[in-house]
Amino acid sequence: MDQFDLSGRVAIVTGGNGGIGLGMARGLARAGAAVAVVGRNREKSREAASSLGERAFSLEADVTRTSEVEAMVAEVAERAGRIDILVNNAGINVRKRPEDLAESEWRSVLDTNLTSAFLCSKACHPHMRAAGGGKILNNGSMMSLFGAPWTPAYASSKGGIVQLTKSLATAWAEDHIQVNCFLPGWIDTDLTRRAREQVPELHERVLARTPAGRWGEIDDFQGIAVFLASRASDFVTGAVITVDGGFSVSG
Ligand code: NDP
Numbered sequence: 008m009d010q011f012d013l014s015g016r017v018a019i020v021t022g023g024n025g026g027i028g029l030g031m032a033r034g035l036a037r038a039g040a041a042v043a044v045v046g047r048n049r050e051k052s053r054e055a056a057s058s059l060g061e062r063a064f065s066l067e068a069d070v071t072r073t074s075e076v077e078a079m080v081a082e083v084a085e086r087a088g089r090i091d092i093l094v095n096n097a098g099i100n101v102r103k104r105p106e107d108l109a110e111s112e113w114r115s116v117l118d119t120n121l122t123s124a125f126l127c128s129k130a131c132h133p134h135m136r137a138a139g140g141g142k143i144l145n146n147g148s149m150m151s152l153f154g155a156p157w158t159p160a161y162a163s164s165k166g167g168i169v170q171l172t173k174s175l176a177t178a179w180a181e182d183h184i185q186v187n188c189f190l191p192g193w194i195d196t197d198l199t200r201r202a203r204e205q206v207p208e209l210h211e212r213v214l215a216r217t218p219a220g221r222w223g224e225i226d227d228f229q230g231i232a233v234f235l236a237s238r239a240s241d242f243v244t245g246a247v248i249t250v251d252g253g254f255s256v257s258g
Contacts, residue, residue: 010239014039017087018236019080021045021070021127022097024052026196027146027228031094034229035236036060040092043083045070070097070123071115080130090134092236095124095168096146100198102205105159113160120164121171128175132184140183142236145172147190147247152255157206169247176245185244187235192251194223219252 018035022028023044032042032055041062046052052065064086068079084090098120101112128143135141150162151169172188179186193199193213199222203209213222231250234240249255 011233011237012039013092013233013237016040016091016236017043017083017089018092018094019043019045019083019090019127019131020094020096021123023094024048024055024065026198027191027194027225028094028096029055030225030228031096031144031232032059032063033226034232035092035094036063037229038233038237040236041087043079043087045079046097070127071118073126076123076126076130080127080134084134089138090131090141091138092142092144093127093131093135094144094146094232094236095127096144097123098146098164098198100158100161100202102157102161102202103159104156108159116160117164117167120161121167124168124171128171128186132179132182135179135184136182141185142240143172143175143184143186144232144235145169145186145188147172147188149190149192149251149255151188151190151247172247173245180244185235185240187240187243187246187248189228189231189235190247190249190251190255191228192217192223192249192254194225194227196225213254216257217252217254218257221252223250223252 018040020032023032024046036059044052044056044065049067056063056065068075148165151165176186
């Protein structure tokens with residue numbers, strides 16, 4: 008369907024070199040977009056980009072650093088000629104109870120998961136406006152909805168990104184930029200592999216509470232990426248959409 012066609016569009020996916028970001032990058036590339044894969048690990052990003060076809064390319068940037076974000080966005084605009092789609096996906100977690108969490112760990116999680124989305128969105132805004140509109144997709148979490156003893160910084164960042172989404176959506180609707188947030192359930196990635204090692208019975212508990220009866224896979228994010236990046240979602244903005252196999256509606 009041509010409503011979902013992304014031919015001629017240029018997308019940036021932060022953290023696109025693995026996990027959910029790579030799943031989203033695959034969807035965008037298959038729908039025709041040129042995808043810039045952004046991460047700190049140059050080799051991993053290069054490999055991911057080469058798996059996405061000849062229009063994809065990789066850039067090294069730490070999205071917590073303003074100067075690196077600005078340079079990365081300028082380079083994408085120069086290489087690809089425009090920026091239409093931004094996926095704010097890069098993220099980390101430090102699993103500690105509040106009384107054990109250092110200030111530096113708090114700041115690192117907030118900087119990576121929330122401030123980076125503000126910095127990347129702000130840097131892309133003039134390019135999207137120049138292109139006549141754009142799409143920003145923010146990665147939240149079940150921790151945008153719930154709390155847990157070991158996630159004070161992570162849950163704060165993921166709650167914050169929902170409110171950032173709503174604020175950007177209202178500010179930039181006049182520029183024809185739609186900003187939406189998707190909330191993944193439990194997805195099999197490096198991030199959750201570490202959590203499974205740290206938290207006894209996490210695997211079984213997730214399975215028991217997920218009505219779909221399985222963990223999510225990175226390719227479960229191809230569809231939501233294409234929908235939120237394409238003309239099909241032109242009247243959808245400020246929305247918060249779960250992609251969780253029913254986890255959040257299960258008692
Ligand atoms: P991964 O660890 O596989 O991916 C994290 C990505 O973020 C990597 O590509 C990493 O690349 C990138 N990244 C981290 N820090 C930076 C930084 N400072 N600058 C640039 N890139 C950075 O985990 P997931 O795929 O699971 O996580 C992706 C997103 O999905 C995160 O926002 C996470 O919170 C969210 N999420 C994941 C869930 C899950 O169940 N897996 C559930 C809910 C949300 P590099 O190391 O090269 O910098």
